Amino acid sequence: MSFPNPLARVFRPPPTPGVLAVFGHLDAAVDAVIALKRGGHQGFTVYSPLPRHELEHALDQPVSPVRMFTLIGGIAGCSIGAWVSLYMSYDWPVQVGGKTIGSIPPYVVIMFEMTVLFGALTTLLGIGFNVLLAATHRGTIAYDPRFSNDKFGIFVPVAAAQSGPVETLLKGCGADEVRRA
């Protein structure tokens, strides 16, 4: 007798039904992306062992929001650097050589380093949010180990009953292999 496990759907989601195509040539994969978009298909995934501008142009995806993470991190770092150095100087004021207690020029170094540090860390955070969290559901779609080596791939989520036209389209564009997943 098996007990119901409500968390299974979260941690082991069922595979997404669809069609997986393997391409040996970049231009064939680009043609397939254009044909799929023309055919009104959305939510398909393109696999590539390296970033290629031909694919980026064909997909025409929106600009990544990672840049906002970098900008916010950089501004936060600069502010924290200024605050830390100025606050700590005035909290323990020691006058040396008649210099100002809170002197901006030497603190620019701290502000700069903190800008870079926080900017870099929030960029990583941006990648984490945008890529890794998305990867949890992406684990349910089919993948082929050759996609990290020398093949390009396209996965089109489609119910088994409607997969025929998609398979024909992908084969027509020059896919080396097309299979249901």
Place this chain on the structure above:
Amino acid sequence: MTPTTAPERTTSRVTYDVVTRTIARTLGNPGRGYYLLLGTAVGLFAFGVICLLYLLRYGLGMAGYSMPTYWAIYITCFVFWVGIAHSGTLISAILFLFRSGWRTAVYRVAEIMTVFAVMTAGLFPLIHIGRQWFFYWLVPYPNERGLWPNFKSPLVWDEFAIGTYFTVSTCFLIMGLIPDIAAVRDVATGWRRKLYTLTAIGWRGTNEQWRHYRPAYLYLAALATPLVLSVHSVVSWDFAMAQVPAWHETLFAPYFVAGAIYSGCAMVITLLVPLRKLFRLEQLVTVHHFENLAKLCLLTGMIVCYAYSIENFVAWYGGPTPERQAFWYRAFGRFWWGGWTMNICNAFLPWLLWFKRVRTNITALFVIAFFVNLGMWMERFVIIAVHLAGEPFAPFVRAGYNATWADWGIMAGSFGWFFMWFLLFVKNFPSVSVAEVKEELPPPRRAAGKHA
């Protein structure tokens, strides 16, 4: 997208599959030569640990310090290793922004070198402070006496600069590694497959992943570029802000940055020559890459040569007696051998790199790079220990400086520590970028045939 280099420059008849297989092969059994090098590195490290324990037991009196030379081998090693770390981010970030395609085959080695060199450098201030267990006093944290660090001190700037540099370099290395780990994951078996599955953190090369990855890498490169220039400038201000003859120079920041990149490029050549042989990477790392590294060495070597000339000239032309005496002591004092070693290795030797025959001869480059490393270590020793030992203020401080076997042992141990981590890393993770080397190859197209 980086422009494609001519095929004969990168490799001939190399396909995406060859790139993956060649780099995945480096994770297999590397042969006896590798283990011999690793054993030597571990041995040196173990000796360094023994010396450090000796120092811990008997205190800094065992470090050979004598008035006024309280900064010597440990600070020399610190500056040397920070300098070594510089070319890594230069090659991976600055050359990325300049779209220099040749960097793809060598930047991973440079980045690995950077991370472990900063790690090694970070040990020395801790060793130098004597009571290592109080290292956390450097960090600004609320304490019962309400004390805060002095943010006007270059030593505090340095702590922030090195901490930031280590963090950002590590982020950069990890970012670049993720797609490559995924590539070797898909051809690995056994425990390695499990390790790479874990460390690839779900990378599959989907359009969504590349969409975020590409700009993030660009922003990290843009952040790291001014960082490269700032870190060694900040290190140079540790000296330039002090009122010590031959230290108090406005020239120090560009002089140190150029010297750091110079020594870093030389270390990349020193590491890459045996690595290429051990891992049979001749197809991916070609003479063209070594020639470009040699050109970087030549450029920065010329700047260093100019800096040496100008600081000697200014000491003579400027006229202050202590400054003149300091430079006289450097050339003809007790440590004349140090001054001349740095001049010959750093200022004269790079002139050989003007000749293409030398730049394209890997054995010659390896020998030159070795001497540049030696010269750059000696430069830091001369700037730090020799100028302190020769401070011409009062006769009573003329005690000089005599390094002890513990000093030399800890220095040797730092080389062992660095090479040990480096060798372990390159054996277990891709030492050449899989994805970026592929970017340099023409993609397979139907029209022109495979990889035409």
